[in-house]
Amino acid sequence: MSLASGPGRAAGLLSDQELCPEKHIEYIKKLDSRKDELEYWLTEHLRLNGLYWGLTALNLLGCPDGLPREDAINFVLSCQQNNGGFGAAPDHDAHILYTVSAVQTLVTLDAVDELDNRGLGGKQKIGSFIAGLQDQETGSFMGDEWGELDTRFLYGALNALSLLGLLDMVDVAKAVSYLQKCENLDGGYGISPGAESHAGQVFTCVGALAIAGRLDLVDKDRLGRWLSERQLDNGGLNGRPEKLEDACYSWWVGASLAMIGKLHWIDGAKLAAFIIRCQDPDTGGFADRPDHTVDVFHTLFAVAGLSLLGFEGIAEVDPVYCMPKSITRKIFSA
Amino acid sequence: MEGKYVSDPEWASIQPIPLNDGSETGAMPMATIAYSDDYIEATSYLRAVMAANEISERALKLTEDIIFMNPAHYTVWIYRAKIVFALNKDLLEELEWLNGVSLKYLKNYQIWHHRQVLMSSQDHFPTLPPKEMDFLMEMFAQDSKNYHVWTYRHWLVRHFKLWDSPREIADINSLLNSDVRNNSAWNHRYMLRFGPRSDEPDGGMTNSNGPPSEKGRLAVVDEDVVDEELQYAQVQIVKAPENRSPWSYARGVLRAGGRPLSEWTGFAQKFVLDKREQGQLVDVEVKSSHAVEWLADVYAQDGAAQESTAAEAVRMLNLLKEKYDPIRRNYWDYRIQMILGQEVLASA
Numbered sequence: 001m002s003l004a005s006g007p008g009r010a011a012g013l014l015s016d017q018e019l020c021p022e023k024h025i026e027y028i029k030k031l032d033s034r035k036d037e038l039e040y041w042l043t044e045h046l047r048l049n050g051l052y053w054g055l056t057a058l059n060l061l062g063c064p065d066g067l068p069r070e071d072a073i074n075f076v077l078s079c080q081q082n083n084g085g086f087g088a089a090p091d092h093d094a095h096i097l098y099t100v101s102a103v104q105t106l107v108t109l110d111a112v113d114e115l116d117n118r119g120l121g122g123k124q125k126i127g128s129f130i131a132g133l134q135d136q137e138t139g140s141f142m143g144d145e146w147g148e149l150d151t152r153f154l155y156g157a158l159n160a161l162s163l164l165g166l167l168d169m170v171d172v173a174k175a176v177s178y179l180q181k182c183e184n185l186d187g188g189y190g191i192s193p194g195a196e197s198h199a200g201q202v203f204t205c206v207g208a209l210a211i212a213g214r215l216d217l218v219d220k221d222r223l224g225r226w227l228s229e230r231q232l233d234n235g236g237l238n239g240r241p242e243k244l245e246d247a248c249y250s251w252w253v254g255a256s257l258a259m260i261g262k263l264h265w266i267d268g269a270k271l272a273a274f275i276i277r278c279q280d281p282d283t284g285g286f287a288d289r290p291d292h293t294v295d296v297f298h299t300l301f302a303v304a305g306l307s308l309l310g311f312e313g314i315a316e317v318d319p320v321y322c323m324p325k326s327i328t329r330k331i332f333s334a
Numbered sequence: 335m336e337g338k339y340v341s342d343p344e345w346a347s348i349q350p351i352p353l354n355d356g357s358e359t360g361a362m363p364m365a366t367i368a369y370s371d372d373y374i375e376a377t378s379y380l381r382a383v384m385a386a387n388e389i390s391e392r393a394l395k396l397t398e399d400i401i402f403m404n405p406a407h408y409t410v411w412i413y414r415a416k417i418v419f420a421l422n423k424d425l426l427e428e429l430e431w432l433n434g435v436s437l438k439y440l441k442n443y444q445i446w447h448h449r450q451v452l453m454s455s456q457d458h459f460p461t462l463p464p465k466e467m468d469f470l471m472e473m474f475a476q477d478s479k480n481y482h483v484w485t486y487r488h489w490l491v492r493h494f495k496l497w498d499s500p501r502e503i504a505d506i507n508s509l510l511n512s513d514v515r516n517n518s519a520w521n522h523r524y525m526l527r528f529g530p531r532s533d534e535p536d537g538g539m540t541n542s543n544g545p546p547s548e549k550g551r552l553a554v555v556d557e558d559v560v561d562e563e564l565q566y567a568q569v570q571i572v573k574a575p576e577n578r579s580p581w582s583y584a585r586g587v588l589r590a591g592g593r594p595l596s597e598w599t600g601f602a603q604k605f606v607l608d609k610r611e612q613g614q615l616v617d618v619e620v621k622s623s624h625a626v627e628w629l630a631d632v633y634a635q636d637g638a639a640q641e642s643t644a645a646e647a648v649r650m651l652n653l654l655k656e657k658y659d660p661i662r663r664n665y666w667d668y669r670i671q672m673i674l675g676q677e678v679l680a681s682a
Contacts, residue, residue: 197521
């Protein structure tokens, strides 16, 4: 993979850092035997997310068949509820955050057809569930019937619908107008209109605008300036001013920069070195920062961050979807 | 099973519904989870009462038990809110109870949505309950940048129209006095002073759907407020010149008032001191990299008309690129190229 710098590629990558891909693959494959970590990261309320995190990390690490395919599909389908949405685990109420993980997982496994064959209704039914979550007045999305609003839900909705080819089931223009209201003067975006800019929410807003084909609405110079300010001297990125660095912001910040063509505004070599320092070379996996305990969430976003940087040996990631580029390319060229 | 519910006569009429985690069908590739026995038992009773849509005191107590074991259980919150309203419970007591959960679980989304659901009830809360802001300050004492709490407080301000409430600005002043680097507090201050009011759309800044140059600009400007806030920002900058937040705040204030960055040229120059010997520039003493950036922006704006000003802009940007912020050298290079490109265009 090319290490050249330029828009979309960070500058000056060093290649002498030791990444331990085999360890990370083993770590993810063996997550089921690590009950102590599972309890925290794959608890009932994150389980379907956990499957997506693990599967995507394995794909990026060049091991797409690392999890038993049939079992994974069966598990995803067992989380679907009668309203078409997916819960975090079987018997759990549907929520947009798990529905998007379900769709991403099925797409990655090339198993969307199974929804028609074996699911509780085809992909139209998922589309109806998601469309029902859009707030008609503002264009924003709720997570479920409870009514909580969060730009994470809006992004999830557009992500899943576009992967299913059903974007026309919702009012995209209204959603875009809502996203514009979440922009702040510093160029960043918050969880709702007026909320402080936060790199995680920036990713969801810019990602949603990218899916809607409206990146022209982003003030790229101002946002790129704010995003690049997130890099600290140790190379890591934080999510807000005066906060600590965290490996997962390699993704939220890095992918946002990549989407607006400004990834080279941060020091890619320093970021890559920081991410590598977050890995546990003995057990495998990545933590939020060096010498902390690893988990599958940070493992995915650390690996995906390295992928953005064009790190050797890691497959290319799609900065909009956080899925292997080879898969989204296939979906959207079909 | 020998749990506290199975042995409680109050629950004898309920047939618990066990967890179906997919493990029996072999559909769980990532294994079953080692839940505590108490949790497994409580949720099996929850499934049963939810399936029957039971609205009762015992169900309310059950939700409390489960929330304390796992506040991320999103379904249980919906159920709890339904019961609280249906039984017409005292919402102040519910808030009091919620305070305890919030202080125990600082990073949880559901807790704060539940609070918003309660507070949205106009019947119960036509005005802000008196202890609400005290509790939020108690939360900020634990974590003064807690994103959930700030988002909720912003919602409160809009819901109860508190922009000019003396308590709001007093709390912000107090939080900034204890930590001038609290960017969340600066953001809230901006919303109080310059954010859209109730008769305007719920946007992060006025004109959020307008062209870039108009975003954040107020139609009607109270020049006294703009002057006061610029003065406040300057005092805070002098305390900690390398703190980015007040510099950003001042940019926002000037934008809201439709005033140019150059209004602060003199102030920024106090932090960037050229050292000259016999008329020759020998060194620059920089007390704030943000002041350098500010001057670069001012000179870049003016530099389109005047070549010597453009050169000053480039000098400032080179200081940042080479000495004060080299980690972002490509960004500073981009800025330099923009200016040099402009010059090429101007002379073409």
